[in-house]
Amino acid sequence: MAESYLVLDQVAKSYPRPGQPPLRVLDGLDVAVEEGALLSILGPSGCGKSTLLNIINGLDDATSGTVLLAGKEVTTKTRSGVKIGMVFQQPRLLNWRSVRENVALPLREMGLGTDEIDARVRRYLDIVGLSEFSNYYPLQLSGGMQQRVSLARGLAIEPDLLLADEPFSALDEISARKLRQEFLRIWDRTGTTILFVTHNIREAVFLSTRMLVITARPARVHLDLPVEVPYPRRPDDDALFELEKSVTRDFMRMEEETGLTEIGS
Ligand SMILES: Nc1ncnc2c1ncn2[C@@H]1O[C@H](COP(=O)(O)OP(=O)(O)OP(=O)(O)O)[C@@H](O)[C@H]1O
Numbered sequence: 559m560a561e562s563y564l565v566l567d568q569v570a571k572s573y574p575r576p577g578q579p580p581l582r583v584l585d586g587l588d589v590a591v592e593e594g595a596l597l598s599i600l601g602p603s604g605c606g607k608s609t610l611l612n613i614i615n616g617l618d619d620a621t622s623g624t625v626l627l628a629g630k631e632v633t634t635k636t637r638s639g640v641k642i643g644m645v646f647q648q649p650r651l652l653n654w655r656s657v658r659e660n661v662a663l664p665l666r667e668m669g670l671g672t673d674e675i676d677a678r679v680r681r682y683l684d685i686v687g688l689s690e691f692s693n694y695y696p697l698q699l700s701g702g703m704q705q706r707v708s709l710a711r712g713l714a715i716e717p718d719l720l721l722a723d724e725p726f727s728a729l730d731e732i733s734a735r736k737l738r739q740e741f742l743r744i745w746d747r748t749g750t751t752i753l754f755v756t757h758n759i760r761e762a763v764f765l766s767t768r769m770l771v772i773t774a775r776p777a778r779v780h781l782d783l784p785v786e787v788p789y790p791r792r793p794d795d796d797a798l799f800e801l802e803k804s805v806t807r808d809f810m811r812m813e814e815e816t817g818l819t820e821i822g823s
Contacts, residue, residue, distance in 0.1 A: 561629060562590035563751055564614065564719070568623035570776075571609055583609050585776035586623065596745055596752045598762035600805075601772035601780075607755045610777070611721045614753070615642050627719065643717030643750075647724040649708035651696040657683065658692040661711045668715060682710040685744060686737075702733035709737065713744060722754045726761065735793060738765060742789065759809065763802045764793055771808065774816050781808060 566589040572580035583606040591597055599607055612618040614625055616632045624631055627638035651660045658679050665675045683689050686706040696704050705725065712720060725741075726734040742765065745752060756762050762769050763785060771781035783805070787797045 563593035563595075563628060564591040564753075565589075565626040566614075566623070567626070569610070569613065569620045569625060570622045571606065571613065571618075572621045582776035584613075584620070585778050587772075587777065587779060589770065589779060589782075591751065591753070593751055594749050595768055596742075596754060596766045598754045598756055598766040598769045599772065600756060600759065600762050600769060600809075601777060602774045603757070605772055605775050606777040607772070608723055611644070611723055611753065611755065614719075615644065615721055640718045641715060643712040643715050643720045645709055645712040645720065645722045645725040647727055649696070649701075649704040651704055651707055651711075653696045655695070656692065657688060657694050657696070657699070657707050660696070660707055661714050664711060664715050678714045678716075679710075682714040683707075685713070686710045686740065702729050702737075705729055705733075706737065709741070713748075716748070717750060720750050720752045722752060724755055724757065727757065734761075741765070742791075746789065759805050760793075760798075760802050763798050763805065764791055769805065771805070771812070773812065780812055781805070 566587045569584055569587045571584040572582045574580050587610070599610070601607055609618065613620050614627070614632065616634055616637055619634050626632070627640045630636070630638040632638050652663070655663070661679045661682060662675050665678055679692070680689070683692055686709055688703060688706055688710065691699060691703065696707065699707070705728065709725065726737055729737065738761065754762070754765060766785050769781070769783045769785060770779060771783070772778065773780045785801065787795060791798060
């Protein structure tokens with residue numbers, strides 16, 4: 559079998575708390591992700607999804623266990639050499655810089671030449687449908703448009719691995735649906751491996767090749783499910799709907815077992 563692209567081996571994380579036992583957030587996660595996958599990670603609020611993305615991105619260390627990316631260990635001190643992009647729930651743009659400059663900034667930090675930067679800014683603003691807004695400033699755009707700029711910025715570095723932390727959850731459903739379609743087209747074109755954190759079961763089913771449902775804190779893998787519906791997918795596809803129902807039922811069972819109230823949407 560081919561070596562997995564991303565391997566989490568017994569990854570655990572606790573945060574120290576003054577005067578109390580440490581807060582156990584991740585409880586020995588074992589996950590192997592194949593290259594090119596679009597893996598959704600679903601779980602209750604506060605279960606440690608962002609913590610997990612930070613550990614994979616080398617921004618935080620696991621308390622125990624290892625993360626291997628393309629065969630190399632990732633910690634805050636050792637990088638795998640894999641180019642990682644991040645897109646967040648909020649656009650996190652610099653309001654005093656134009657759209658074009660927001661997308662160009664990380665490219666400049668990568669040391670790319672001016673021509674390459676210009677070409678990439680044009681290409682990715684075009685992909686997210688914002689070519690005509692490159693000289694605007696973020697506050698002159700709607701929330702959905704700002705999120706598209708943020709997506710263009712994350713994609714323009716042409717990452718090998720994209721970590722997406724609820725990137726569409728603050729958008730209205732129509733904008734989110736358009737962006738999901740766009741997102742799938744980009745994934746299809748680039749073959750980037752994507753980890754996609756979401757609270758939205760329908761979104762996870764629609765987008766992913768595989769879904770990972772994790773439990774409330776301390777997080778363990780509750781369900782690891784391939785989504786074998788071929789692309790391009792239609793949001794109203796019956797097979798997707800059936801899968802959504804079955805995962806929703808599973809979530810409800812998990813909720814009953816653990817007494818959780820903040821699951822899914
Ligand atoms: N740097 C930190 N120091 C201490 N505790 C932290 C830190 N970062 C996160 N936590 C705690 O770890 C738990 C998991 O947080 P995290 O943000 O990873 O969850 P999440 O699943 O992404 O949440 P949500 O779905 O609400 O975005 C929370 O209880 C949070 O308070």
